[in-house]
Amino acid sequence: MGGLHIGVDIGGTKVLAAEVGPDGTIARTARRTTPGRRVEVALVEDALTEAVEEVADGRPVDAVGLAAAGFVDAEGERVMFAPHLPWRGDPTRSRLEERWGTRVVLDNDANCAARAETAYGAARGARDVLVVTLGTGIGGAVVLGGRVHRGRNGMAGEFGHMQVLPDGAPCECGGLGCWEQYSSGNALVRFARTRIGRAPTVLEEMCAGDPARVTGPMVTAAAEQDDVVALQAFESVGDWLGVGLANLVAAFDPEVVVVGGGVSAAGDLLLDPARSGLVRSLVGARHRALPPVLAARFGPRAGVVGAADLARSVVASAPRT
Amino acid sequence: MGGLHIGVDIGGTKVLAAEVGPDGTIARTARRTTPGRRVEVALVEDALTEAVEEVADGRPVDAVGLAAAGFVDAEGERVMFAPHLPWRGDPTRSRLEERWGTRVVLDNDANCAARAETAYGAARGARDVLVVTLGTGIGGAVVLGGRVHRGRNGMAGEFGHMQVLPDGAPCECGGLGCWEQYSSGNALVRFARTRIGRAPTVLEEMCAGDPARVTGPMVTAAAEQDDVVALQAFESVGDWLGVGLANLVAAFDPEVVVVGGGVSAAGDLLLDPARSGLVRSLVGARHRALPPVLAARFGPRAGVVGAADLARSVVASAPRT
Numbered sequence: 001m002g003g004l005h006i007g008v009d010i011g012g013t014k015v016l017a018a019e020v021g022p023d024g025t026i027a028r029t030a031r032r033t034t035p036g037r038r039v040e041v042a043l044v045e046d047a048l049t050e051a052v053e054e055v056a057d058g059r060p061v062d063a064v065g066l067a068a069a070g071f072v073d074a075e076g077e078r079v080m081f082a083p084h085l086p087w088r089g090d091p092t093r094s095r096l097e098e099r100w101g102t103r104v105v106l107d108n109d110a111n112c113a114a115r116a117e118t119a120y121g122a123a124r125g126a127r128d129v130l131v132v133t134l135g136t137g138i139g140g141a142v143v144l145g146g147r148v149h150r151g152r153n154g155m156a157g158e159f160g161h162m163q164v165l166p167d168g169a170p171c172e173c174g175g176l177g178c179w180e181q182y183s184s185g186n187a188l189v190r191f192a193r194t195r196i197g198r199a200p201t202v203l204e205e206m207c208a209g210d211p212a213r214v215t216g217p218m219v220t221a222a223a224e225q226d227d228v229v230a231l232q233a234f235e236s237v238g239d240w241l242g243v244g245l246a247n248l249v250a251a252f253d254p255e256v257v258v259v260g261g262g263v264s265a266a267g268d269l270l271l272d273p274a275r276s277g278l279v280r281s282l283v284g285a286r287h288r289a290l291p292p293v294l295a296a297r298f299g300p301r302a303g304v305v306g307a308a309d310l311a312r313s314v315v316a317s318a319p320r321t
Numbered sequence: 322m323g324g325l326h327i328g329v330d331i332g333g334t335k336v337l338a339a340e341v342g343p344d345g346t347i348a349r350t351a352r353r354t355t356p357g358r359r360v361e362v363a364l365v366e367d368a369l370t371e372a373v374e375e376v377a378d379g380r381p382v383d384a385v386g387l388a389a390a391g392f393v394d395a396e397g398e399r400v401m402f403a404p405h406l407p408w409r410g411d412p413t414r415s416r417l418e419e420r421w422g423t424r425v426v427l428d429n430d431a432n433c434a435a436r437a438e439t440a441y442g443a444a445r446g447a448r449d450v451l452v453v454t455l456g457t458g459i460g461g462a463v464v465l466g467g468r469v470h471r472g473r474n475g476m477a478g479e480f481g482h483m484q485v486l487p488d489g490a491p492c493e494c495g496g497l498g499c500w501e502q503y504s505s506g507n508a509l510v511r512f513a514r515t516r517i518g519r520a521p522t523v524l525e526e527m528c529a530g531d532p533a534r535v536t537g538p539m540v541t542a543a544a545e546q547d548d549v550v551a552l553q554a555f556e557s558v559g560d561w562l563g564v565g566l567a568n569l570v571a572a573f574d575p576e577v578v579v580v581g582g583g584v585s586a587a588g589d590l591l592l593d594p595a596r597s598g599l600v601r602s603l604v605g606a607r608h609r610a611l612p613p614v615l616a617a618r619f620g621p622r623a624g625v626v627g628a629a630d631l632a633r634s635v636v637a638s639a640p641r642t
Contacts, residue, residue: 071605071608071609080605080608080609081605081608088608089608128472128473140572142572142573144465144470145466149465149573150574151449151573151574151575152449152574152575152576152610152612153574153609153610154574155571155574155605155609156572156573156574157572157574158571158572158574158604158605159571159572160604161571161604161605162567162568162571162572163485163564163567163568163602164484164487165486165487166485166486166564173604173605174604175602175604178604243484243487246483246484247483247484247568248572250476250479250480250482250483251461251463251477251478251479251480251483251569251572251573252463252470252472252477252572253471253472253473253474253475253476253477253478253479254472254473255473281484281496283479283481283482283494283495283496283499284392284401284402284476284479284482284494287392287401287402287409287410288392288401288474288476289473289474291473
């Protein structure tokens with residue numbers, strides 16, 4: 001006891017590990033690139049290990065919480081399926097617990113983000129909350145009566161693969177027209193890339209005219225300088241965000257909607273078109289109290305903060321003897 | 322006390338009132354045509370009054386439960402908005418209570434159907450249930466932990482107006498491409514009508530060659546005689562049902578899906594293509610336990626049975642002194 005609580009957010013493009021204090025503040029972080037989904041599982045687990053060791057820096061660790069961008073089973077033991085990661089049902093949690101010699105807990109990244117935001121973030125005090133995270137893809141979580149609703153398979157909240165366009169863009173999950181093909185970090189970058197070279201813009205300068213060099217943070221930086229292509233990219237991604245949110249609000253009727261993940265760092269550049277899309281698409285919008293659409297307090301770090309909080313709560317509720 | 326408990330289901334095309342026993346059995350029914358959504362509210366309330374009086378037939382009534390195809394507020398007092406009915410936020414419950422001199426309770430039709438099916442129907446024993454009702458449009462309800470989740474505005478479960486096709490068919494709600502434009506009684510009839518006259522079929526005989534005379538029950542009867550147009554209509558409506566269910570299952574991960582409403586009388590003609598569409602469209606379908614898609618036990622009568630059960634439970638929990 002008295003050791004660190006480390007959260008690790010395992011996304012489709014990067015791994016972020018962080019030492020998190022009991023008030024949700026981040027003390028120290030480490031990053032690695034996610035090796036991809038067509039590699040050996042061991043490569044991903046090596047990257048996690050490096051990131052955790054860098055954060056721990058030789059200090060004792062009480063527990064590590066893992067937030068994975070994929071389907072985690074109801075027991076929190078396995079990543080059953082992850083479009084952007086190689087795990088397919090192997091016992092990740094117990095294998096890493098053995099490898100690291102410390103308590104390990106595992107949940108979906110969006111469930112972790114929801115945990116952070118309802119505990120001490122944008123949705124504090126709300127009972128029914130919809131959390132949508134825009135990173136490489138879309139993650140999501142449903143908080144009902146103050147608790148994360150995990151579902152029969154632990155797969156509730158997988159909003160990213162709801163179909164928003166029949167026969168639409170092919171998705172890594174095997175489906176067509178999934179929401180995250182139109183509203184995510186990947187969608188933002190894809191939109192911007194197709195428009196590079198049409199006219200001289202800030203974004204074109206940033207990527208030196210090479211569409212392949214465009215990244216999400218680059219589009220955000222360009223939009224903040226009023227770059228027309230970058231603004232159009234956020235308009236498109238934000239509008240699709242609102243259209244999909246309208247479907248979810250029709251189904252859940254939540255008090256608050258929280259948007260997290262890497263893309264949410266753009267704030268109102270993303271959320272203003274999302275709010276417009278929500279009002280336009282939501283049935284009976286004039287006859288109901290609309291939920292506010294808020295940026296996650298912890299932004300792209302909600303997953304890692306929630307994962308550490310999960311680690312802390314597991315240790316607190318069942319200390320190792 | 323000791324009087325009748327009457328349920329009334331107020332749909333877009335018809336009003337069904339029924340005397341319902343404590344085990345959910347229907348003893349006596351009365352029907353009226355719904356006057357429509359562009360008429361005076363009083364006309365609809367007259368139709369309800371006639372139907373309730375016909376069922377009561379002079380016997381004392383303990384309470385009437387109303388199941389309305391529309392948004393009912395969180396207090397169960399008003400129909401806030403109903404695409405197929407004229408009410409727009411007037412205090413329907415208390416007005417009818419005064420008019421009839423008996424206890425009146427009000428909820429959404431799909432919430433009532435969910436109540437009937439989880440209490441003693443297809444979903445008995447399940448905690449997390451998705452109920453979708455296909456009538457004139459689509460209604461829906463979410464049961465979580467054994468209770469209907471009503472949401473901040475009492476509007477949870479309004480699945481029919483989730484957008485499944487951007488810039489799709491215009492809907493009476495004002496939106497475009499709403500799910501119920503592709504999967505509902507109206508959708509079934511519309512599909513069949515466009516195909517009348519192309520080739521001699523059973524359905525063409527039934528409607529005497531006049532597309533305007535095609536009705537939902539007629540399409541069901543024709544499909545049961547293997548009429549090719551009617552079977553195609555169910556294939557289309559059923560497949561769209563499955564596609565929409567996949568979105569909802571991705572979001573809620575329920576134990577069971579129950580399909581009710583008038584169209585569900587067709588049974589597997591509707592549900593088989595729905596099951597195929599669900600498996601095809603659901604992300605990670607091979608990595609999860611799929612919820613069974615079951616016909617509502619009470620079929621198109623689930624709403625009226627649940628409304629009566631709601632009336633009974635309100636009287637039981639707070640008898641009038």
